[in-house]
Amino acid sequence: MAQWPKTVRGKLFYVSLAVVVVPLAVWFVMTLPSLFLWGLAAVALAIVALVLWRRRVEIARERAWVGGFSFGDVVARRHAAEVELTS
Numbered sequence: 001m002a003q004w005p006k007t008v009r010g011k012l013f014y015v016s017l018a019v020v021v022v023p024l025a026v027w028f029v030m031t032l033p034s035l036f037l038w039g040l041a042a043v044a045l046a047i048v049a050l051v052l053w054r055r056r057v058e059i060a061r062e063r064a065w066v067g068g069f070s071f072g073d074v075v076a077r078r079h080a081a082e083v084e085l086t087s
Helices: 008-031 034-065 071-086
Strands: none
Touching: none
């Protein structure tokens, strides 16, 4: 991910860069053939769908692990057992 600069000078640079780059990118995309644009749009849509699907899978995996057995549980039980033995 990009990081927004903290200084005014850095923010001004980012904004001026966007003012120059965005119109050039729009002009370049408009010069491409429409078939290529449809293909590009299909690829972008597939990537977005894949990212959303992966996020849903990760959320489901995290929910499945809630309350599940973990290494931290073993460590806590061992410490509790040691405390009982020394008491």
